Every structure is written in structure tokens, then in C-alpha cells.
Amino acid sequence: MTGPRRDSPSTADAAVFRPVRAGNAFEETVERLLQAIRLGVAVPGDRLPAERELATRLGVSRVTLREAIRSLHEAGYVESRRGRYGGTFVNAVLPSPQPLSDRGEVDLGDVLTLRHVLESGAAEAAAGRSPDQDDRDNLRARLDECLGSDGAEYRRRDSRLHLAIAEATGSASLTAAVADVRMRVNELLDAIPLLNPNLAHSNEQHERIIRAILDGDEDAARKGMAEHLEGTASLLRGFLA
Incomplete structure (x- = not known):
């Protein structure tokens, strides 16, 4: 799905964009946004929910949400667009995972x-x-x-x-x-x-x-x-x- 998101969140949306726990709000917000991207809840080209809605659903301040989105923008996962159909969009091309080790998969x-x-x-x-x-x-x-x-x-x-x-x-x-x-x-x-x-x-x-x-x-x-x-x-x- 590309362009504006549907108004009614799916079950998967609700599962990923659920309130974070207190203590590590920034880190867990980053985790939830990355889960949405990696699990295909938000695919390349998708627009994330509006800032006010997303902050409410995650149970975090808009300042915390903006910090998380800014960090993912710098890491190459999302981009911001202006205008009537603007917002935060998942990048069309996502960063490639870096190799962890030559000793096989890490648990x-x-x-x-x-x-x-x-x-x-x-x-x-x-x-x-x-x-x-x-x-x-x-x-x-x-x-x-x-x-x-x-x-x-x-x-x-x-x-x-x-x-x-x-x-x-x-x-x-x-x-x-x-x-x-x-x-x-x-x-x-x-x-x-x-x-x-x-x-x-x-x-x-x-x-x-x-x-x-x-x-x-x-x-x-x-x-x-x-x-x-x-x-x-x-x-x-x-x-x-």
C-alpha cells in the first residue's frame, strides 16, 4: 500500500503500535517503528500514521516520537515530505543489514x-x-x-x-x-x-x-x-x- 494510510487501523497495526512501557520510551518507540517496517505493517512507500495519532497510540510525547523518527530518518529508514499529502514515509529502499559475524548466525x-x-x-x-x-x-x-x-x-x-x-x-x-x-x-x-x-x-x-x-x-x-x-x-x- 502506498500513499495515505487507511483511517481504520488493522489488527497488525494495533499490535505493533501499542503503548510502550515507561522507562525507555525513546528506545521502545524506535523498536516499534522498526517492527512495523520489518513486519510489513508499513511497507516501502507507506505513510506512517499522523504524528498526533501515532504518539497517542504509542503512549509517548510528541517530542519523544519526533526524536525517534529523526533517528530513523538519519539511519535511512524513513523520510519526511511536505505538502497536502505530506508526512513521514517509509523509504523505498531500506538499509541493508550489516554482517554481524563470520561465525554464523548470532542468537x-x-x-x-x-x-x-x-x-x-x-x-x-x-x-x-x-x-x-x-x-x-x-x-x-x-x-x-x-x-x-x-x-x-x-x-x-x-x-x-x-x-x-x-x-x-x-x-x-x-x-x-x-x-x-x-x-x-x-x-x-x-x-x-x-x-x-x-x-x-x-x-x-x-x-x-x-x-x-x-x-x-x-x-x-x-x-x-x-x-x-x-x-x-x-x-x-x-x-x-
């Missing part, structure tokens, strides 16, 4: 599940251990690196911060496991574009996680890390699933 679900278990647990354990001064200084330094990083350096510094959290548990085995899963995650992240709104949101979450660890709040550290990881998972599922 996205497996990687994300393992990461969730390891890193949420690491944040909780680090908070429960009451990090010593060296660990506290290391966590603050790694956080400052992320906060002051540009896009080119962000993923490397983000990795250092997550490893510092694992190190603060005092468990060499857990730190090694987090390092291993982070290598697998980075391979996935390298196949998707950097989205500046996501980087800003990630840093806000990083600050809350580190604060919880330094305060010894195990529950807040675990929940904060779980929410943070789910934001990344939303983008990976959207671009790669």
Missing part, C-alpha cells in the same frame, strides 16, 4: 538473556558489597568518561563502565563472564547506528545506577541496570530481530 535472544542475568546481578552484588575507595573512585572515573564522551568513543567507554561495575563485585569469575558477554553485545551494537537521544538517556541511567551502588541500595541498582539493559535490548531487537 540475539540468548545474548540479551545472558546479559540481563549477569549485569543486573552484578549491579546488585556491587551495591551489596559496599565498594572500597578504589572501586568507588574507579566507578566515578568510568562514569565521568561516559558523560564526557562523544559518539566515536562512547561504546568503548560504556564497556569500561559496565566492566567497572562487575569489578566492584570482587568476583573475578563474574567479571570475566561480563567481559565475555560484553564482547558479544558489542558485536551486535556495531551493526546498528548510534542514536544520540539513546546515548543521553543511557548516561542518565548510568548516573542512577552508580549512585545506587555507591549508596549500597541493592534493589535500586538491580532495577536500574535491568531497565538500562532493556533500553539497549529494544534497539537491538528493532534493528536486528
Whole structure:
């Protein structure tokens, strides 16, 4: 279907454009829009629902929706047109998926599940251990690196911060496991574009996680890390699933 969309959403439309969960509104909005494109709910040439309607259906602010659409425009998935029949349209030619590895297909679900278990647990354990001064200084330094990083350096510094959290548990085995899963995650992240709104949101979450660890709040550290990881998972599922 090309041109203006039908007024009445289909069952598939309703399933994809359902309200996002709180916590990672930008990332989940990107995921939903990419799902619509990848599942054929919105095919090349289709116009997406009007901004007001789409924001209402997704349960997000129009500012968040615009950030998501702008990010997908920069990534080559949609374009904006002006005029009477203007709006946001799915590009006629979509970006080709980048190869993830020469070692065969990557099991996205497996990687994300393992990461969730390891890193949420690491944040909780680090908070429960009451990090010593060296660990506290290391966590603050790694956080400052992320906060002051540009896009080119962000993923490397983000990795250092997550490893510092694992190190603060005092468990060499857990730190090694987090390092291993982070290598697998980075391979996935390298196949998707950097989205500046996501980087800003990630840093806000990083600050809350580190604060919880330094305060010894195990529950807040675990929940904060779980929410943070789910934001990344939303983008990976959207671009790669």
C-alpha cells in the first residue's frame, strides 16, 4: 500500500503500535517503528500514521516520537515530505543489514538473556558489597568518561563502565563472564547506528545506577541496570530481530 494510510487501523497495526512501557520510551518507540517496517505493517512507500495519532497510540510525547523518527530518518529508514499529502514515509529502499559475524548466525535472544542475568546481578552484588575507595573512585572515573564522551568513543567507554561495575563485585569469575558477554553485545551494537537521544538517556541511567551502588541500595541498582539493559535490548531487537 502506498500513499495515505487507511483511517481504520488493522489488527497488525494495533499490535505493533501499542503503548510502550515507561522507562525507555525513546528506545521502545524506535523498536516499534522498526517492527512495523520489518513486519510489513508499513511497507516501502507507506505513510506512517499522523504524528498526533501515532504518539497517542504509542503512549509517548510528541517530542519523544519526533526524536525517534529523526533517528530513523538519519539511519535511512524513513523520510519526511511536505505538502497536502505530506508526512513521514517509509523509504523505498531500506538499509541493508550489516554482517554481524563470520561465525554464523548470532542468537540475539540468548545474548540479551545472558546479559540481563549477569549485569543486573552484578549491579546488585556491587551495591551489596559496599565498594572500597578504589572501586568507588574507579566507578566515578568510568562514569565521568561516559558523560564526557562523544559518539566515536562512547561504546568503548560504556564497556569500561559496565566492566567497572562487575569489578566492584570482587568476583573475578563474574567479571570475566561480563567481559565475555560484553564482547558479544558489542558485536551486535556495531551493526546498528548510534542514536544520540539513546546515548543521553543511557548516561542518565548510568548516573542512577552508580549512585545506587555507591549508596549500597541493592534493589535500586538491580532495577536500574535491568531497565538500562532493556533500553539497549529494544534497539537491538528493532534493528536486528
